[in-house]
Amino acid sequence: MRVTQSWLAEYVEIGERSAEELGEAFVTVGLEIEEIHPAPDVRGPVVVGRVLGIEELTGFKKPIRWVQLDVGDANGTGEPQNVICGATNFAVGDLVVVTLPGTVLPGGFEVGARKTYGHLSEGMIASARELGIGTDHTGILVLPPGTAEPGTPAADVLGLHEPVIELNVTPDRGYCFAVRGLARELGASLDVDYTDPVLRVPVPEAAGEAWPVRLDDAACSRFVARRVDGVDPAAPTPWWMQRRLLAAGMRPISLIVDVTNYVMLELGQPLHAYDASLVSGPIVVRRAVAGEKLTTLDDTVRTLDPDDLLITDDSGPIGLAGVMGGASTEIPVGGTEPVDVLLEAAHFAPAVIARAARRHKLPSEASKRFERTVDPQLPPIAAERAAQLLVEFGGGTIAPGRTDVGEVGAAAPVRMPLDLPDRVAGVTYPRGATVRRLTQIGCAVELVTGDDGRGHVVATPPSWRADLTRAADLVEEVLRLEGFDQIPSVLPAAPPGRGLTPAQRRRRAVSRALAEHGYVEVLPFPFVDPSVWDAFGLAEDDPRRRTIHVVNPLDADRAELAGTLLPGLLDALVRNRSRGMTDLALYTVGQVTQPRTEKVPMPDPPVDRRPSDEVYAQINAALPQQPVHVGVVLAGDREARGWWGPGRPASWADAVQAALLVGQAAGVQLRATKGDLPPFHPGRCAEIRCGDWPIGHAGELHPKVVERLELPPRTCAMEIDLDLIPLDDARPHPVVSPYPPVTVDVALVVDADVPAAALAEALEDGGGDLLEDVRLFDVYAGEQIGEGKRSLAYTLRFRAPDRTLTSEEANAARDAAVAVAVERYGAALRG
Structure with a gap:
């Protein structure tokens, strides 16, 4: 998750703190900082310019344009600035970003005046990637009309002086995939006031339905639909919104798409916008039928699985729920006719969305949030926020009615002894710290007296914290916000006499x-x-x-x-x-991992004490063999x-x-x-x-x-x-004999199907205690020993532990070894 400092400052009092200080504050409450991206290193005259004229140059392999720009008095003459540009995504009258000669762009690229394509190019029109504020390089950066007057320094307009904080949000902190959640965490870390952006979105009463919706599967627990009619699809996205999307790593596309993405980043609720004229009949949320197909927005035809959750209408599937919408109801980019937009804000089961995204290899910003759990109370607020933005910037009108079907039950209260965080951490926290910290994360807290006469906390978790289900979760929150660095590090004494098993x-x-x-x-x-x-x-x-x-x-x-x-x-x-x-x-x-033949139910052991021997034995019996x-x-x-x-x-x-x-x-x-x-x-x-x-x-x-x-x-x-292999705890030590060995070679002819290892085992059994080693050194098969036979030659090493062997003793041991081979496998000594 990437976010600018100014966006966070809208909801939390950060004062004059630097991005590095904010990063340290996030780390204090358990978030991981991936990187602090410094402000782009842009130096020199970068200004806003208006396109006065475009001359298409011909005779080249690629499009080349000779562009006349109004840059005000920024060039010192007030005359139009002429540049060569290869991009084609702008027209006369558009506002663009002009880097005049002398500008140094990120990476040390210096812009100058040079003659190219038969004309003198006095600078450059820049793209978002060239300015270091995005990754898009498909065209130059076009600013919305009215953003600034020609000649205005672009640094402040573009936010070029602002660093970007990038955080690695762990799977258990899904609410931090939004500025709303990050600002709340930052406020708790800095212990300063925080304003929930949800409180700034009025949700008026709406009579009737915006669109008929039916939920046929429990994996969708809530579905909100809001309709905005007459939205101008060509209306530009305001620059402040584009800048925040670019900083978050998302490419601005069109006002309607940008608004849904912006609200998702702001509040954490993924949205989807349908062209209402292309939706036929009521919307039904159901599972897919085996073999059913859907063309998604990336123009890929996908064969659906019965486990997939779908958004459908009378024509069939129009979206893979929580992952990606369908192409059949897509709102075209750059259209000229007003569009009636149907907004979807829903709540889906995390596991269902996670499986679908992996099954179709289709990770998306929406699925990344849904599979980590989204606040079930957000859908009507997010839909209203998006509708208001479309009215403000797209000229639309909110249609009467709001569809809100399904419901999500309230979180169960969690009871915890008031001093439990102190006992777990081994720290005496200030009076009121537990209640204050739980309130900061959004819990409704009530103090009660337990049967033991001690104080207890009854905390009702907020809707965005479905992970708070037991007292241990509340303890973790108190310890996290008070600071893990406040917990003393004391290593337990190692018990003596123990080592590796x-x-x-x-x-x-x-x-x-x-x-x-x-x-x-x-x-x-x-x-x-x-x-x-x-x-x-x-x-x-x-x-x-x-x-x-x-x-x-x-x-x-x-x-x-x-x-x-x-x-x-x-x-x-x-x-x-x-x-x-x-x-x-x-x-x-x-x-x-090897499954057991009989399935044993897994018990639910207590977490406040060691399981009994019976429960421990049942756990081991339920686990697969490993x-x-x-x-x-x-x-x-x-x-x-x-x-x-x-x-x-x-x-x-x-x-x-x-x-x-x-x-x-x-x-x-x-x-x-x-x-x-x-x-x-x-x-x-x-x-x-x-x-x-x-x-x-x-x-x-x-x-x-x-x-x-x-x-x-x-x-x-x-x-x-x-x-x-049986364990042998004895520590073997090498035995060095002072007596020399006697080495004897024997070649035995046996049937070709007799394994060499089996014949060696027979020699070992017959050689007795004096035989120290048997080693195969030759295998021969040929006419000299007969068809179906082969000769196996072994070196036998004999040694006595207490004396030097005589030749007679070694030969006797050899004969005994050969005798066993003859008896077992009909072996014959090869002459």
Whole structure:
């Protein structure tokens, strides 16, 4: 929200305070300052000029005009000033802003006299962007008639000396998306008088209806319609209104549009204006029918969802409620015939508007306010304010009658002990501070005596503060307005003897181990689109399709919390590939969400004390399971190419090794056995086991999955459930043996379908305590060993903890290891 200092000064006594001081005052009451935009750095003779004549120059690729301007005596001669201009949005008689030679515009651009297009251009006609007061550069700035006489210095007329305060309004402070709310907060912060602009808008009694309206859905709780007949659509918007719109970051368009935008910025109530001649029959607010279509004001045909709330007439939808109006009832800009304007001011359910804006990817100034809750008492006031402005500046006449259908119930009173803010903050506030602060935010306050004989406050929240529903909310308001800086910062004493839990130490060890082996940690987006399961090739009954639906997602297309890390990791991989990264090894350690088979109702625990053990157990039972998983994705080269060689592409073996590395960091030895699980390649997938229990999978993704998700060829991945690995709180320490090892190589011929890991496990079981390590170093298949067979060569390392092994002992242990391999898999020593 951007606002000028002078606009705030209309409603609150700010005195001679600077914009920086006002920014500090906003911060004091919890608002965030995005930026203080200083006054545009414009130096030199900038004046108002009137267009006397225009000569269209021909023979050029773009429109070029030779313009004669009346600038009074500002040029020192009183003669017309001649300039070259490429804009075409002005005519003879218009008032424009002229920068005479010697002017320096923002950015250090100096205006001078120069010969161009065969004429001497003595200055420049400026646009709003060139003057630093807006972003519009489609044409030069045209001032309304009567704004000032030619030759008048434009700085004061344009407000060039005024800075703009830009605030980042948090979602819980929707009432601050208006000057009305910001001025109230500023008045409370500075502890000065504040005048509510609503009090300046008289709302007279109106007999009858302005237009028939029917509410068929509870998502619209109030709808006000007011009609203004005979508005001149070509009437200019007064400059003071244009200036405030420009400062707020909005482009002036036409008087009717500008008035609705201005009232929205001033009071916080979004408005919409219809051409009454194009509205047929009564207005009905209802939900959309599946497949229904609406052409919005941006000339886009939108297919509507049954959850969308619509404004309709006899012809069908004429607006997407709270988001954007329809093109069929649009008031044309620049028309010549008077227009009958039908003004809409309504109150909509925030969640419905938020979903519609996200669903159609159509954020608007109106939806931004509606989804944060708008004061339900504003519609008749805002409609009256807009109607009065259209009468004053557009020559219209307010038609008899006002439609006001629906109603919003009054806020429930909130009871709070009078000294509760003091007890929460640990501060003794001055007598009367609680009542004074609650009154400043608009509450109706009553003091009562409780059953305990102590004083209590009964506060009825104002209509614009729907967030004040309990005593804790009132406490926050008192503490906020009294100043959070008044609350002492006292750090609690840390209890001795405590540190990281075993689970926390394991998680850090796993993350550190992967990072040390060249993996880069990412924090992928946790929400997924259900269509990803089809891309993964999951069966319809696959349990991974069961997800947790988010009621108010950040992205309407990704509204599910998944039980796997792979979708988010693969998105991160694709995003990094699109930015030029080809060799990627990414990992993440995080919680996934898995719904429980039986749904347990969530209790409503108290906030003033710790829940009982029974309630705490019920909360845990109602929450979905959230185990910690470790995920890895790889693409491109695992070992970079260079002068030492061509490099090595990442393969399924690297994904398996990443899983074994996680086990090593967790203090356990994991095993890789043959697996088959989508989205992995059935022939290049390993099931990772801890003991006999499967905890995850690793390998190469299926080629069809790679194609559907537009992944790099041969993309590999790994995911294991870290919580399924038993915690070992023992701190392992390296054991250094003073005795040398004995290394023996064996080559075993087995059937081609015998996994190498299974054969290695057999050797480990047979080698006994003396066998220290088994490592596969060669795989061979060929005619020499027969069809359907392959040779697996292992290095066996033996060592005794208390002596030097003899050759006989090592050979005996080797024979024992081979014997188990022969017994289990029919292995034969290769000669």
